[in-house]
Each structure stands twice: as C-alpha cells, then as structure tokens.
Amino acid sequence: MMMIQLVTTAQSVEQAEALIKAGTDRLYIGSSRFGLRQKGDWTIDAVREVTQLAHRYGKEVTVAVNNLMHNEHIQELPDYLQALKAIGVDDVTAGDPGAIRLIRQAKIPYWYDAQTLVTSSKQIQFWAKREAIGAVVAREVTLEELVLIQQQIGLPVEVQVYGPTCIHHSKRPLVTNYFNELGRPSEEAKQREFYMSEPADASSRYPIYEDENGTHIFSEDLTLMAQLPTLVKHGLHTWKLDGWHAGEQFVEIVQLFTIARANLLNGQFDRIEMEHRLRELQPEAFRLGTGLLLRKPEEIK
C-alpha cells in the first residue's frame, strides 16, 4: 500500500482546518523563536488547539524546532519541548545537534532538518542511528540525487513539491542595515517582505525579509508537479508544500496536489492539465520554477 503524505505549512488554526479538508496529512507549524521562517502566531495555546483539531481528523502535526540555537534558545528549549510533549504533537524538525540532544531526552520523535546541509544518505543514516524518523533534504539536492538517497535509506525523505525555499540565512539584519545606510526609516525593514534581483537577471525576484533570527532570502517558488510520477515511482512519498507566498490560494493549491495524488494512484494523472491548473492558482508576483531540482548532478560544480 503506497502512502503519499502531504505536509503543508499553516498560518492559523482556521487555515489548518481548511488545509486538512483539502487533503493535508501533516501540518507543519512553529514559532520563530525555535523554528525557522514560520508564518502565523503559533503560541503554545494555538499549537494545542491545532493539534487537537488535527488529531480529531486523524492527521498529524510537526513543529519546527529547526532554528540555529544560541545558548539562550537552548536554555529555554527543555520547557518548550515539555509543553509540546504535553500537547501531544506528533513530531518536530531539528538540525542543531544540541537541540537534537534535548529532543531525544524529551523523547519526541524528530525529522533531521539542517536545511542546506542535508545532502546525502550517509548523513541521514548518521542521524537515523540517533533516532531520526526521517529527513528534510536540502532543496539544492537534485531529483536524480534524491532518488539515490531514498534508495539507500529506510526512512522517509521529504521532497518539496511546491513553494519557495530559503537560500540564505544571515544573523545580521541586512535590510535594516541597508535602510540605515540609505537613511531610510529602518522601522520599515522588519514590517514587509522585499525582493532582490540579481545583477545578471533584472527579471529575477528573490524575496528577502527580516525577523528576530536575522535575514532570510528565498528562491523562486519551486514546483515538482510535472515530476510527481517520478517521485511515486522511486518511493519519494513525503511531499512538502510551503504556502509562504501563496496566500489565500494555498488551500486550493494543496487541493490540486491532493487531486494529483489521487489521479496518480488510479492512473489518471494528466501532467499538462495539472501544471496548467497550478499556474492559474500561482500568485502572479511569483515565478514558478524548478530551482536546481532538475539539474544533472554534474552540472553543479
């Protein structure tokens, strides 16, 4: 029996319920204190509410604990983990070895997620021996490599099938610094998301924003809609959708991937139609692409 799991971000309890109805199997939420790039105000109370909701529907909740932790985070982390455990969240993501140590002590299952540093099956095996239940692989890893990785390990490997990925994380407030340099009011820096374009491609758009953890730059919105049959064929059954930019369309986008999954299982998947429908739902401001996913591994030096 093939189980394809849709993992989606959620920005509120209300959206979470809509997402579950649209086909989400696992909600991915968190606070920006302990998690990276989380939208929504996921207080402990909100986490409790959404976990109860998800469990009523027979769905799961994963909490992001994948921040780069400094001493002050580590000091607070045991209490946070105890609260998550009391709530009964299903698991967490983590990449900081110190955080993983505390997560294991708290006996909470975790997905290994060190972002750009998760690039091979042997790394994942290292963490599997230390009780990881799966891994979130770097989005810089090509599909060809993802297939090889999944072949080597018995744990699920999460593949991003929709949404942006972070390609730069600095602890510095780079937008604030820039505004200060220009003499613009720096309060604006944290209030909005801005966009960068690279010198060689004026039409490129890299979202950039600041929060308490520093500055984050995103890629274009990735999509593997056209490659879903390949994922299924090679046992890559954990599909992540990130709704950072999708706004109100996100629920419909998740629904589309739910349809795609059903169609794949009954042999009705129409790639062209699915891609067309996704493009119609995609917010105009953000380009859809495949990042490095469809590159040949040897193209990347």
Added chain:
Amino acid sequence: MKQRPELLAPAGNLEKLKMAIHYGADAVYIGGQQFGLRSRAGNFSYDEMREGVAFAHARSAKVYVAANMVTHEGDIEGAGDFFRTLRDIGIDAVIVSDPAMIETCLSEAEGLPVHLSTQASATNYETLRFWKEEGLERVVLAREVSMDEIVQMKQEVDVEIETFVHGAMCISYSGRCTLSNHMTLRDANRGGCAQSCRWKYGFFEEGDLLTEEMEARDEEPFSMSSVDLSMVRHIPDLVDAGVDSLKVEGRMKSIHYVATVCNVYRQVIDAYCEDPENFEFDPAWEEEIWKAAQRELASGFYYGIPTEKEQLFGKPRSIPQYAFAARVISYDEASGMATLEQRNLFSIGEEVEFFGPGFVRFSQVIETIEDVDGQPLQSANQAMMTIRVKVDEPVATDFIMRKRKGVPARILV
C-alpha cells in the same frame, strides 16, 4: 602568567606553512587534494603534507587538514583511505563539518582527532556537548557567537573551542548560504562559492521597482558584503574566556599576509599571557595589521550584532596596499649586505620595510642593488632573481621586505 591559546594560521602551500610557523603560528591548517572547500587554494599533495608535518613537528607546531566539504551522494567515496593516509602522515587533526565525514573519520581512521568545522555552525553549549560525546576533540564555533556566549560555553562543557580572530567572513551563517548554487550553479558547500553575497543587487518593494527610483536618486544598490574580522585589540578577552585556539582565515592569502598577521598576533598573545596585569595594547600592532588588510576591519559578532558600518557599501575606502617585494635569503653582518630573493619589482630610491619574526621591523631606503656577480642594478625586475642590497639594521633569513603599492619610487638624485 596565563595559559596561551594556540595561534592557528592558514597555509595555502608549503612555503606559507613554513613562513606561518616561522612568524609565530603554533599550528597551521591546510587543504588536501580532496574533500576541502577551497578548490582554488593551493592544496597539498601527500608528499607535501609529509614535508610540512616534518617541518612543523620539528618546531613543536601542529598541522591540521580542512576536509569540510558537505558531501553529496558519492562524494564521500575514498574518505576512509584519505583520513587513514593523513593519520599515517602524522597530521594532528582534521577539520570536518559533514556528519557522514565525521563518522567515517572516527570509525575508519581511529587515532586521528576530529575538529568540527565552522561550516557546521556550532552556536550553543549543548551542541558542543553533543560533539564531545561523539568523540570530537575540538569545535570551531560559528562566527555568530558572542564573547559572553563563549564564556558560558566554557563553563558548561569541557571541549576545546576554536574561534576566528582575523580575516574575511561569510555574511550568512556559514553553510546556510546557497546563493552561489542558485545563481551560478557553483556549490558553496563544496568549494565553489562565487561570493555572490558581495554582488550589487536590485532591490524592490511591493512589486514596485525601487531600483529605478534608487538609480534616479543615485542611491546605493543592495549588497551583503561584510568587512573583515580583526580581534587584535581584544586578545585579552579571548584568553580570559578560555578560548583554546585563535584562528586566522585565509588559505588563499599571500605570504606577506600570513607573516604579518602571525607576527602581530604572536606579539599580542605573548605580551598579554606573560604579564596580564601590566598589558597595554601597542598601537604599532594595529598599524602593522592594517598593512595586510584588504578591507576595513571590525570585531564581528563578539560584542554585538554588526550594523551597516560593518558592511561594505559604495566605493571601498582605500586602504594602502603593501606588496611582498623580497625574501631575505641571508645576511652578512660585516658588510651589512642582505641577499634577497625578488618577489615584486623594486628600484633604487624606493622606501621599503623589512620585518621579521619577533616583531622586528624597520624602514629602509634602497640605496644600492647588485646582482650575484656584484654588478650594480637600477632595479630588481625579474621574478625570483637573487640580488643584494645594503640594509641599515641587521636582518636574518626569511625576513620579508615589503613595499607600498602604487607609490612611485622616490629618486634620490
């Protein structure tokens, strides 16, 4: 007396390794032919490593090998052999970030100590505890860690701590930037970083092309370029915090850089550790550091989050650049003549500086240049040529002669 931390210097090749140790480094780090992050730095063959280790160990110095690549499927092949060979050569430790590489080293090259690379962004004491329990000897901290955090780490965990004290820095958490991958297909975590952070970017807001407005107002484009790190003024804090190793960045940098920076830090560390109560910072140390500087300098994250002043916008402030003009081969005390190996053009009338280990330095106007046969020359204009010049103060083998770049020779007559 205080316990002296190790001064750890970069060595892009054998000559730099020897000069670094000669100028006061307690240890050097080098790259091998595989598994490193500096594909363009001069990397060492096994034979060169053997020679480097023999040279270093004869002077009680250590040699570490950086093998901090973040491996993709298949990249790790041969790592066991690589680590075993390094161990058998006598390499003192390897610097690794990838957990799979760490595991391979610990299990397949038993006895070779492992240091966690800064690429793994170790930022808290619990992470230090994790790696200590896994069997690592030392952790190189992320550059984002503050002095207060280091003090706390040292109280919490008994594992060696190495921190960067000097050199260029990533503006992101090391390892967490793939701008280069996405923009140039060059993998930042496998040695291909195109330094995309230092580019000039367009900057938009809410769909509006702010760049156009900015260009109209002749405003600065967006960039993320960090000034360089220098902790030369803060060595006492690092020593008091209990940092075990002070690391200088720059395997791609010149001999002049390595010698100058090692010479200064050696002085500062020794001066403080020998007599902490009466330590006073000598402005000459900082003046000397500037001679090897390529960008402006600041203290990174040690005392707070860097502001716009610690980023490079606009045209860089010009810092006088010095070139490695010659290396002293020998010195004849009776005649006051130094035999030199030329590294950069210099001519009669030019004012140059000689410096040597132990912070010996003096300026000198070149009054005579002669070739090996004693024939007078107007200038030393061939790479690696041997010449002799008269010096006013004694020098010794491996002293360096530097000259300021871009300043025309001052003609005496």
